[in-house]
Amino acid sequence: MSPVTIKEVAKRAKVSIATVSRVLNSSDKVTPETREKVLAACKDLGYSPNLQAKRLKLGKTHAIMAVLPFLTLPSIIERLRGVLEAFAASEFDLIPFSVENPQEREIYLASLSNRSRSDGVLIISMPITESQVQRFQDIGMPVVLIDSHHRTLKRIIVDDIAGGKMATNHLLELGHERIAFISDHLDSPLHFSSMADRFKGYRKALEEKQVKFNPQYQKQGMHGREEAKQMALELLNLATPPTAIVAASDTQAIGVLDAARLMNISVPRQLSVIGYDDIRDADYVNLTTIKQPLYESGLEGGKAILQQIENGLLEPLEIQLPVSLIIRGTTAAPNHG
Amino acid sequence: MSPVTIKEVAKRAKVSIATVSRVLNSSDKVTPETREKVLAACKDLGYSPNLQAKRLKLGKTHAIMAVLPFLTLPSIIERLRGVLEAFAASEFDLIPFSVENPQEREIYLASLSNRSRSDGVLIISMPITESQVQRFQDIGMPVVLIDSHHRTLKRIIVDDIAGGKMATNHLLELGHERIAFISDHLDSPLHFSSMADRFKGYRKALEEKQVKFNPQYQKQGMHGREEAKQMALELLNLATPPTAIVAASDTQAIGVLDAARLMNISVPRQLSVIGYDDIRDADYVNLTTIKQPLYESGLEGGKAILQQIENGLLEPLEIQLPVSLIIRGTTAAPNHG
């Protein structure tokens, strides 16, 4: 019942604790027979090493903290799954911190700045301030960003400009010219640049195909299905409504679909809609969308932090993952009837 | 750069390390001025305690492992969120293990059986074998089950019999009599009894309202939207098809909706459908369903394991959380036209 220690194993195997330790750490400087004896003793006693002690001795925690916002967001979950996968084979534990309000922010910040609590930090889809970066630097804490940006930190991001462009090009190639774009507020300081980048991609695609950008066709609002629905209603009630809408997220695209249904506008016959993210629901509503490598971003981020702990910070700092177009049932050629 | 220890703080404050420790652990046997000195020294040096050492000394890990299947399942995420919330205020870390295949099962099992790795284990929506229970018992590892069952372990479950009954009663009260039930295989050894309980509730509701159970109206199959669709098609092609279908999960209910759409059967005019779980998608497709207290189950489970670590195992072993009926747009009175 009371935990078995290396000492008891040593006694039973009639060797010193140093030898037991060597066997356990697969040092080769041990006679096969000694090794046998020790292994047998371990088994008999049901010994399992005390990781706390090991970690204290080695000055490592074998834990990595992951800070992430809103565990409700499907995209965050997918990234987390990737991280978990990267850690599965390692001896590192992943400790997630879900930050859903400012108070929690304080709590996790304190934890993160403690070298004895974790060997590294993974920040997922959250903005990071200069002072935080400085703090990490000061205590020499390895950090990797997933879906966030800072020039001095290792980061895994996707090419959102390319994504916005890809979505828009898909519609252009189908023959659309009146293409609208709806998104969150693009200038919110709390926000990552991803949505702004998607908009840039949209503009660039239009430009390259020499389609003039119509400011009336751009809407920004709070994130959310309902808010997106309202924005879409405004667009669809224009004198010359768009024939296609690029939404900067699937959730918003679904809001657009709501609006179309409400106005009895058939998708994709009368209106094409494309989303962004490829969340689960995208499949359910048969939404054409831009798939972000969410899972992969987690996987790469997980590998990166592990590697950085092992070998230090390596170039390149920025790893850009490609997006891809998933064509489903909400986009088609415009209806010229 | 090299971590500050209690020793350096002691030197700077010109006291002994014991005093520093006392201040840090808010023992009251310290003069206010001494306390001030120590606190100042801590601040100057940017000291933060080494948790590894503390934990080794105290024989506690301040970590709890959570084993859960398929982090893709929305229900699992919700429970996890609740657990995280329960831990937020505590000094305990939550280490999640996502088990998606047998190999991973082996890895996590080894970790779980190590008292030095965690102070407790939380098992979420996973079956647990007698030998595992025995193993936990042997090493005195506190365990709490969420959405799983074992007679000797603390567990948070929902009253699935009541849930199945509530769903069925809702339909009965709308005036339905030909009510079908589809679910996973009810006798699968890998499965929790929840689905079987929902079926029991269904039977009980029928019985109480003296509606005869028609075996033709019960279908079991693999879990999944597509599989559910097939089962629904069989039901709807019966000579006397049901006017309402109870699905044992929302995913399956959505499959039923697929089948109805395919057969041009209008929901809820010609067919009522009710699901179970109230996952996010339920809202999207406007599905009437039974809401499980998923988040709450995580919260309660988290509190329970913390409490068990603190005070030992307390009665009652089983905590049953209530379900509730969420009426949306897929149920209505039967069409007698």
Add this chain to the structure above:
DNA sequence: TTGAAAGCGCTAACAC
């Protein structure tokens, strides 16, 4: 190849 012993940073008797 093996053993003895120091010490990781902390807490908690126990002395003063």
Add this chain to the structure above:
DNA sequence: GTGTTAGCGCTTTCAA
């Protein structure tokens, strides 16, 4: 009220 010290379980020199 404060200091001294043993020791949590382990790894790793250093000696033998």
